[in-house]
Amino acid sequence: MSVHASNANRRTVEIKMKSGKAAEIVRQTIIAVLLLLILFLTVLPVVITIIMSLKTTQDITAYPIWTLPKSEWAFVNYKNAFEVLSMPMLATLLIDIVSTVTVMLMSCYVAFLFQWFEFKGKKGLFLLFIAPMLVPNVILLSPTYLVVKNLGLVGNWLGLILPYLAGNQISGVFMLRVFMGQHPRSLYEAAQIDGANKFRLFLNVCLPLCVPIMMVQGIGIFAAIFNDYLWPQLLFANDLKAGTLMPYLKSIVMNYTQGVQYAMYLVAGIPLIFSTVISIKFFVTGDYASGMKL
Numbered sequence: 213m214s215v216h217a218s219n220a221n222r223r224t225v226e227i228k229m230k231s232g233k234a235a236e237i238v239r240q241t242i243i244a245v246l247l248l249l250i251l252f253l254t255v256l257p258v259v260i261t262i263i264m265s266l267k268t269t270q271d272i273t274a275y276p277i278w279t280l281p282k283s284e285w286a287f288v289n290y291k292n293a294f295e296v297l298s299m300p301m302l303a304t305l306l307i308d309i310v311s312t313v314t315v316m317l318m319s320c321y322v323a324f325l326f327q328w329f330e331f332k333g334k335k336g337l338f339l340l341f342i343a344p345m346l347v348p349n350v351i352l353l354s355p356t357y358l359v360v361k362n363l364g365l366v367g368n369w370l371g372l373i374l375p376y377l378a379g380n381q382i383s384g385v386f387m388l389r390v391f392m393g394q395h396p397r398s399l400y401e402a403a404q405i406d407g408a409n410k411f412r413l414f415l416n417v418c419l420p421l422c423v424p425i426m427m428v429q430g431i432g433i434f435a436a437i438f439n440d441y442l443w444p445q446l447l448f449a450n451d452l453k454a455g456t457l458m459p460y461l462k463s464i465v466m467n468y469t470q471g472v473q474y475a476m477y478l479v480a481g482i483p484l485i486f487s488t489v490i491s492i493k494f495f496v497t498g499d500y501a502s503g504m505k506l
Contacts, residue, residue, distance in 0.1 A: 265474035289475040319384030
């Protein structure tokens with residue numbers, strides 16, 4: 213009887229293990245199918261846009277629209293798009309890079325001071341510093357414009373850059389301070405024992421440790437400034453070509469054929485693609501995953 217009972221228990225365990233493996237395979241299959249479906253729906257509009265950008269006007273009007281070009285591959289659409297958008301894009305990149313780099317360096321230094329040094333009224337000052345995060349940006353749009361106008365910076369690049377520097381530091385300081393809270397205090401104490409002053413502590417200890425989170429934060433700021441439409445539209449309403457890319461693109465895109473329009477949309481997104489590819493490694497490396505605990 214004991215032998216039969218042992219065999220029965222063994223068979224029961226084997227059946228449960230097989231059923232568990234089968235259930236796991238089903239779950240993994242469902243997850244894979246869902247991920248492929250999401251990927252397909254995400255990529256499909258981009259693929260259609262690329263196909264449309266390579267068509268002539270005659271092919272675009274043909275049905276169905278998502279087929280490959282039939283008469284010819286209109287690579288000239290991209291040539292026309294680059295000729296029109298190259299200068300506004302370079303100007304936008306210059307404004308964007310200067311603003312993003314300055315914001316991240318200033319935010320890192322302010323967060324460093326708030327995190328590692330004690331001074332009177334520190335907590336109250338920090339709460340006052342991050343309080344504007346509670347106010348929607350659209351509410352601040354009118355007073356910001358009035359300040360810029362009174363300073364005589366309407367139609368000037370400084371009128372764009374200065375509000376970008378002021379507005380984007382708040383969230384950067386908040387996130388960087390949380391990140392710095394995970395740094396070992398012994399690193400800073402050892403540097404101070406070696407004679408490092410505040411600036412040396414920041415430059416040699418704090419800044420290298422904060423590069424991963426600064427890249428992650430910086431790519432969001434870079435994309436937000438590059439895609440900004442309303443603020444440049446207000447400042448450069450009389451001459452959109454002298455401003456940034458998005459308002460200028462919106463104002464001229466309807467003057468060209470549909471193929472060139474699609475090519476313009478894709479060309480305008482090239483800087484965002486490169487910036488994301490450069491910074492995406494900080495999302496997947498252990499530097500960011502192990503250091504950030506929100």
